[in-house]
Amino acid sequence: MTRYRLFNHNRLLLILGLLLTVGFLVTSFISYEVSKRSILDAIVDQSLPLTSSNIYSEIQKDLVRPVLISSTMAHDTFLRRWVLQGETHVEEMAHYLREIRQRYGAFASFFVSERSSTYYTGDGVLKQVSPDEPRDVWYYRTRALTDDYEINVDPDLANQDALTIFINYRVYDFDGNYIGATGIGLTVDAVRRLVTEHQQRFNRKIYFVDKAGKVVLVGNSAKALNVDLHTAAGIGPQLAQILATDSGSYQYVDADGHTQILQVNYLPELKWYLFVEQGQDAALAGIQNTLLINILISLLITTVVIALAHLALKNYQVRIEEMATIDKLTGLLNRNAFTMLMKKLLADHKRDPQPMAFLLADIDFFKQINDRHGHLAGDDVLAGIAKRLLDGLRESDLVVRWGGEELLVLLRHCELSEALRIAESLRQDIGETAFAANDRSIPVTISIGVAEYQAGESTEQAVSRADAALYQAKNAGRNRVCVAPPG
DSSP: OOOOOOOOOHHHHHHHHHHHHHHHHHHHHHHHHHHHHHHHHHIIIIIHHHHHHHHHHHHIIIIIHHHHHHHHHHTOHHHHHHHHTTSOOHHHHHHHHHHHHHHHTOSEEEEEETTTOEEEETTEEEEEOOTTOGGGHHHHHHHTOSSSEEEEEEEEGGGTTEEEEEEEEEEEOTTSOEEEEEEEEEEHHHHHHHHHHHHHHHTSEEEEEOTTSBEEEEOSSSOOTTOBGGGSTTTGGGHHHHHTSSEEEEEEEOTTSOEEEEEEEEETTTTEEEEEEEEHHHHHHHHHHHHHHHHHHHHHHHHHHHHHHHHHHHHHHHHHHHHHHBOTTTOSBOHHHHHHHHHHHHHHHHHSOOOEEEEEEEETTHHHHHHHHOHHHHHHHHHHHHHHHHHHSOTTOEEEEEETTEEEEEEETOOHHHHHHHHHHHHHHHHHSOEEETTEEEOOOEEEEEEEOOTTOOHHHHHHHHHHHHHHHHHTTSSSEEEOOOO
16 A cells, blocks of 8 residues: 655755754854954954054164164264364265264265255265256255155165165254255165064054155055055045044055055154055954854754754654554554545546545444454454455555444545455455454454445545445345445
C-alpha cells in the first residue's frame, strides 16, 4: 500500500532557516556598525589627534630647530656689527656661516646684505642678488615680510641646485632698521626621510600644506609636491574650511573611492599645516575580517541547526502522521486520513476519470468472537484480517479501518468485474486462514459489499451504496460478496 504524507515540513525549515540567517546577519551587522562607529570615533577623537600631537612634537624637534638657529643668527651681535662696519672682511663672515653650518649640521647657511645686495655663504661671496633675477625673488619677498621669517622650498644655487628648505630670517640693526636676511637650509630629501620615518612609525600619511593649499613637503606617500589641493578629488571642496581653522578632524573620499580620515594642525613656527591621514579601510580591516568570520560561523550554525531540525522534524513527522492517520491496532489508515486523501483522489478523478471501486468488509459474528475468546483475541483477529487484506492488494489500493470491525477498501483503476474478483478472492483467503486464540482455533469469515464509483457522487454516497450491498450480504447468510446497484 502506498504511504501518503499529510504534512510537509519543508516550508517550516525554510522559514526557520530564513529567521536564523536574518537574525544572525542582523546581529552581525549591528555589531559591526557599533564596532565601526566606536573605532572611527576613537580614531577621530583620540588616536589621530594623539598621533598628530606626537608627530608635531617630533617635527618641532627636527624642523623647528632650524627656525631657532636662524633666529639666533638674525640677532647675533657679530653678524650685525660686521654689516654695520661695512662688510670689509668677507673671510670673517664666511667663517661664521661655515661654523654655523658645521655646528648645527645644516645643509646650507647664508646671509644677504640689503646695503650691498651680496649673497654670502660659508664659502664666501656667492653672487649679487637682483630684483630682475627670478631665482632671487625669495629675498625680495622676505624683505617685504611683516613677519620675522618665512620658510620656503627652493633649489640651492650654492649646492648644485639641490632642493632645499630655507628659513629666511629678517635681520635688523640695533636701531631696528632692516639690514638683510640670514638663515640656514635643510635638504628636502633629508626632511622627507624624517617624515617617512614618522609615517612608518605611526602608520599614517604625513604631509605639509602651506596657507595657499599647496603641498610643500611629503614623505613616501601618494601626495605630490607642489600639488594644489584645491583641485584634488574629495579634499578640494573642504580645503577652504580646513585652512580657515588651526586644527580639526575631517573625512573625505579620495580619487580611488577610499574614505580618508584627516587630522589637521597648524604649525605657527613653520607657517604650515600638518596633515595626518589614515585610511578608513585599513582601520576597519580587523572588524571587517571579524564580520566575515561571524557570517561564516552564523551560516555554519544555521546549516547545522537546519540539518538537526530536519532530522528531528522528519522523525516527529513520521510519528505524528502515524498517530494522526494510522489506526494503532490494525496499522491501517483511519477514517480521518481516508477522508483527506479522498478529496485529492476525487479532484484527480475529475481531471482524469479512471474506474474506482469500494469494498466494505465486515467480520461475521465478531461479537461472538469477543464474547467467547475475549477482546484481546478479537483484536488479534481484526489485526490478522487487516494484514491479509494488505498482503492481497496492490500498492496503489487503500485499506481503511472504517469503524469497529468494518474495513473499507478503495481499489483504484479497477472496474466492477475486477473488483468482484478481488473481493471474492479476499473472502476466500480469509475463510481459509487459521486464526487462533488461547491455543484454540477460531473460524473467521467476512462479508463484503461492492460498489463501483459513479462520476459526480460523493465519497459518502459511494460508501453508502457499498454499505447497502454489505447489508444485503449479511441478510443473505454472511460469508459472501454482494454488489450494490448503480446509484
